[in-house]
Amino acid sequence: MPRWFVTGAGGQLATAFARTLEGDVFLSREATLDIRDADALRTAVHSYGPDSVSYTHLTLPTIYPV
Numbered sequence: 001m002p003r004w005f006v007t008g009a010g011g012q013l014a015t016a017f018a019r020t021l022e023g024d025v026f027l028s029r030e031a032t033l034d035i036r037d038a039d040a041l042r043t044a045v046h047s048y049g050p051d052s053v054s055y056t057h058l059t060l061p062t063i064y065p066v
Contacts, residue, residue, distance in 0.1 A: 005050035005066075007035050014056035026050065 002023035008014040009027030018025050026048050028035075035041050035055070045053060045066065052065050 002052065003048065003050040005045055005048050005053045006056055007033070007054070008056040011056065014054075017054065017056055023051075 002021075004018075004021050004023060004025045005028065006014055006018055006021075006025060007028045007030075009018070009029045010031070014027065018027055028044065033040060033044050050066055
């Protein structure tokens with residue numbers, strides 16, 4: 001089962017995108033994780049151990065295999 005790490009969980013795009021995913025989905029909100037903080041982002045991603053990371057704050061979801 002794939003594991004997803006999705007940023008922008010408070011937004012409309014992340015919410016809609018997450019509904020289409022199968023597997024374990026971790027939804028990250030800006031209030032709890034500032035993706036501009038590289039160390040915090042690295043720690044959060046490595047702690048969760050996802051197969052893919054999606055930055056949904058962009059115009060379209062962008063998926064990066066981990």
